[in-house]
Amino acid sequence: MARRQTVFVCSQCGRREPKWLGHCPDCGAWDSFTEEIVAAPARRGSGKADGGGRAAAAPVRLADVTSSAVARFPSGIAELDLVLGGGFVPGSLVLLGGEPGIGKSTLLLQVLDAVAGERQVLLVCGEESPAQVKMRAERVCKRPETIAVLAETELESLLAAVDAQRPALVVVDSVQTLYSDALTSAPGSVSQVREAAGRFQRLAKDTGVAVVLVGHVTKEGALAGPRVLEHVVDTVLQFEGDRQRFYRTLRASKNRFGSTEELGVFEMTEAGLLAVTDPAQLFAGDGRSAAGAATHVAVEGSRCLLVEVQALASRSELAVPRRIATGFDRNRLAMILAVLARHAGLSLSSADIFANIAGGIRIDEPAADLAVAAALASAGRDTPLPPRVALFGEISLTGELRSCSQAGRRVAEAARCGYTRLIVPAADAAAHRGTGVQVDGAADVREALRLAAVAGPAGTTSAKSDDGGV
Structure with a gap:
């Protein structure tokens, strides 16, 4: 042998x-x-049309290609359509990733229920039996009888069934359960996942069927499987949130047919996931002042959000104090701490630092620097910020505050939500005064902390601890 x-x-x-x-x-x-x-390569034809093999591919002019820009069909869920850029594009391949139990299957089951009213849909369940799917559908769907279910994990049989029915939308839950007889590796391996994604991509482009693949994530939060999987698909969606809370966020890290800056917000209820159409104050605090809390005005695509930034500084018992960030970049947190020590007279080098974005949301924009710095200064000096004050601004390594994009929208949204004062970079302050809210501009981080009443005396070197030590 x-x-x-x-x-x-x-x-x-x-x-x-x-x-x-x-x-x-x-x-x-x-x-x-x-x-x-290694699987034996399939024998292909010579490429000549008259040689008995597959006909040679012929180029097509773009003028002769029918555009699918206006052929989108809605998902039936406004927040998902916002993130996708207007709905599903026929022939597109979408990858949806998220932690176990976050609500991926529930969301897509509700999408199938909404689309099935006008188009044929198919759910491929590789992790659940049709009976289990029906139990969930009876709870979260309005017309569960309109959804077709196929319990199949063998790739060739699955592709043949989809090609025969040609539904408008196919959901595969999940891609890690599929296997091809042409490969001897186990389901979920790199080669099996890559083969399944490639075959579904060809099927979607040839037939015009929109396909959604559900993917698992690793313990670091990245999509499981080969990195090439994210290159093959047209759109990569990430479903995030804290399973202990009711709210979920949907982002697009890649989208060939729309923006990657949009954010969809959902609320998990007993009847399934409900879209939150106005999440402006969803992640903000209750308005009460507390040491270590600051409000940031964030921009996510076409909407503004008011987000509470929380910080805690306590005396460390370790030789190397901890720096823990949840919902915020840990490296940027370290940079802000260094700028505070160098340019604002606040050194927290001997304290354990914990920073958190409330509500389970993640903020990546540099405009959140000033709110994080204010929360750290408030926690380090045990002094709360004044009530109904919001902040935004990027901090440079020299301690200066840099202008932020869409400052006018941020100011207007804070005023709409009842905030009476904003502390912003000096370059953004002059152009947005007279909007019904007090806008104070600061040239550097020291001046901004003074305006926020958490500057403290110059030369402060460490945070207060519970027992009064440093």
């Missing part, structure tokens, strides 16, 4: 090596190579 040929494949980027490597030269991942059996 001939020895089976194997190859080692990186589970992060798909790099193939003849022998095992501990470190991937392409993506830098450690211990990511897994051994897989």
